[in-house]
Amino acid sequence: MTAVVGRLLHRDPYSGAAHSRVSLETTMFEELPILPPDSILGLAAACRADPNPDKVDLTIGIYMDEAGLCPVFEAIKQAQRSLVEEEQTKAYIPPQGDPAFLDGMIELVVGSEHLAARADSVGAVQAPGGCGAVRLGAEVLKASGTGGKVWISDPSWPVHVPLITSTGLALSEYRYYDPQTHGVNFEGMIEDLGAAQHGDIVLLHGCCHNPSGADLSREQWETVASMAVEQGFTPMIDLAYQGFGEGLDADVYGLRLLLSNVSEVVIAASLSKNMGLYRERTGIAIFVGPDARTAEATVSQAKAAARRNYSMPPAHGALLAGRVLSNVRLRSSWEAELATMCERINTLRTDFQGRLESASGRDFSFVARENGMFSFLGLTVEQARRLRSERSLYMLDSSRINIASLNSDNMDRVVDAVVSVL
Ligand code: LMR
Numbered sequence: 001m002t003a004v005v006g007r008l009l010h011r012d013p014y015s016g017a018a019h020s021r022v023s024l025e026t027t028m029f030e031e032l033p034i035l036p037p038d039s040i041l042g043l044a045a046a047c048r049a050d051p052n053p054d055k056v057d058l059t060i061g062i063y064m065d066e067a068g069l070c071p072v073f074e075a076i077k078q079a080q081r082s083l084v085e086e087e088q089t090k091a092y093i094p095p096q097g098d099p100a101f102l103d104g105m106i107e108l109v110v111g112s113e114h115l116a117a118r119a120d121s122v123g124a125v126q127a128p129g130g131c132g133a134v135r136l137g138a139e140v141l142k143a144s145g146t147g148g149k150v151w152i153s154d155p156s157w158p159v160h161v162p163l164i165t166s167t168g169l170a171l172s173e174y175r176y177y178d179p180q181t182h183g184v185n186f187e188g189m190i191e192d193l194g195a196a197q198h199g200d201i202v203l204l205h206g207c208c209h210n211p212s213g214a215d216l217s218r219e220q221w222e223t224v225a226s227m228a229v230e231q232g233f234t235p236m237i238d239l240a241y242q243g244f245g246e247g248l249d250a251d252v253y254g255l256r257l258l259l260s261n262v263s264e265v266v267i268a269a270s271l272s273k274n275m276g277l278y279r280e281r282t283g284i285a286i287f288v289g290p291d292a293r294t295a296e297a298t299v300s301q302a303k304a305a306a307r308r309n310y311s312m313p314p315a316h317g318a319l320l321a322g323r324v325l326s327n328v329r330l331r332s333s334w335e336a337e338l339a340t341m342c343e344r345i346n347t348l349r350t351d352f353q354g355r356l357e358s359a360s361g362r363d364f365s366f367v368a369r370e371n372g373m374f375s376f377l378g379l380t381v382e383q384a385r386r387l388r389s390e391r392s393l394y395m396l397d398s399s400r401i402n403i404a405s406l407n408s409d410n411m412d413r414v415v416d417a418v419v420s421v422l
Contacts, residue, residue: 039158040396047394055392056410056417058401061210061373063273063341066407073276075334079323083316093315095303097126097284101318104325105284109239109252109269114259114288122288123295125302126313128281130240130270132306134163136285137236137266139305140298141201142167148199150236151192153177155398157210157238160203174202177212179378182366184214190223198232201266207251208241208372211400215245215371221254225261236266243274243338244345245371263290271321273373274338280317341404345373348406355415360422373404383421391417 037045040060047057062070096102102124107115110122127133138150150169152160153176165171174196175188196202204224209215216224228235237255245251258265267286272278287298306313324330349368356364367375379387379399387393393414395401406414 043388043394043396046388047392050392050394052392054413056394056405056414058393058395058405058414061273061402061404062278063276063345063373063404064402064407066344068405068407068409070278071276073324073334073337075324075330075337076275076277076320078333079320079327079330083319083323087319090315092312093126093318095306095312096299097124097313098315098318098322100322100326101126101282102284104322105269105271106286108248108325109242109255109267109284109286110259110288111249111252111256114256118259118288120292121290121295122286123299123302124284124286125299125306126318127268127283127285127306128310128314129272130238130268130283131159131163132281132310133268133270133283133285134160134238135167135309136302136305137268137287138164138167138169140285140287140301141234141236141266142169143301143305146199148197148201148233150201150203151196151233152203153189153205153209155211156203156205157240160238164203169201176209177214177376179376182214182376182378183369184216184220186216186220186223190227193224193227193233194231196227196231196233200233201236202228202233203236203238204254206237206239206242206255206267206269207245208374210240210372211374211396211398212376213370213372213374213403216254218253218257221257224254225257228258228262234264234266235262236268239267239269241273241372242269243335244342244373247339247342248335259288264288264294271317275317275321275324275334277317277321280320281314282317282321345404348403348411349375352403352406352411352415355411356418359415359419362422367403373402374400375403376400377418379418379421386421387417391420393417 043059044057047055047059065071106122106124125136127136149172150164151172151174154173155177174192175185178185193202207215235258242248242251265288269284271282285302287295289295289298324334353364353367377399381397384395384397384399
C-alpha cells in the first residue's frame, strides 16, 4: 500500500532554489509485523491485567516473600543509603565496569583458590544483567572465528536462543530433561554432546536449571568436564541463581571443576536474583583462558561488543554490589538473607509436594528434589491454559512454575486449581 508521507524539500542542483514536492512512498513501518508477546513477560503482563482478586502469578522468575513482595536485601538498602550520601558524580564508570564490583564478583564466582592459581588469565567485563553477559560472551565467542556452534539444553531459558543466534552463531540442542523421571536425561545429554567438537561451545546452567530445576550431580559434572577436555569444546556457564541451590560455594561446584580441568571457560553471571537487583541490570561476563594475553583479548572484544550495542554499563547496581561484596558486615548480612530465602523456597517445595500428593494421590516428590525457583508440573499446554482462563492461575505453557511465588495465602488455591485439571 502506498501513502503520501509528506512534502520533501527538493533543492535545484543548478540554481539552489528550494521546491517542495510530494513523495508517494510506502511508510517505513507500514508492513512491519506485530510480534507475539514474550513467552514469559507476556504472561506476567496478562496476569497483571487480570481483574480476579484471587489470581496467582507463577510465571516470571522473581523471588517473592510471604507477603507477595519482591524484597530489597537489607545489605543493599544500607549500601544504597551510603552510596546516595557519598556519591559525587554521575559521570560514566569505566567501560570494563566498576573495579570493586569486578573484583568482588570474580572472587565470588571463580573463588580464591582458582584466582590464586590463574589470576592473570581471568578477564571480566560488567554487563547489563545476566542477559547482557550471555550476549557479550556470545559476541566474543563469535569473534574468535572458530565457526563452531553453541549447544544449549533442551529445554533452556527461551531467551538464550535470540541472545546467541543474533550474533550469528548457530545453535544445536542437547537432550537434558526427562519428563518421565522429572530429572536429568544424562544418557541422552552425553550421547548428544558426544558430537560437540573443538570450536563448539556448550552452554550449561551453573545451578538451579531454568526452566526445569533439575541439576547435574557432582559425578555428572565430572563426566562433562572430562568430555570437554577430550573433545575440546568450550564450556559456557550461565550462572543466574548462585546461592539459590545448595549455597554460594556448592552451587559453583561444577563451574570450578571445569576451571580446574579446562583451559577456556566463559561465564555469564547475574545478580538479579541473588542480590535482588533485577531492575538494576547487574551482571558480569567472565572469561577464563590459558594466559594473560587471552584475558586481555577477551576483555577488549567484550568491551568493543558493549560499545557497539549499548556503549557503557549501567552503574547503580554494580556500585551497590561492589559495596556489599567488599564490606565484611554487609556481605555477611547479604549471605544470611540469601540463605534464608533459599531455605524458604525449600520449605515451600516440601509443603507444595505434600499438599499436591494428598489432594491428588499422585507422586510429586520431584518438586522437593529440584533446586532453585523453578519446577515443571508436568501439565499439558492445554491444562496450563485452562488454569489461566478458568482459575486465573498463571504459569508458562510448559507448566514451569516459580515456586518462590507460592505463599501460605495462595498455596491451597494453587493446589486446588492444579488438581482440578489433572
Ligand atoms: C525467568 O526465567 O522468568 C527470568 O529469568 C526472568 C526473565 O527475564 O525471563
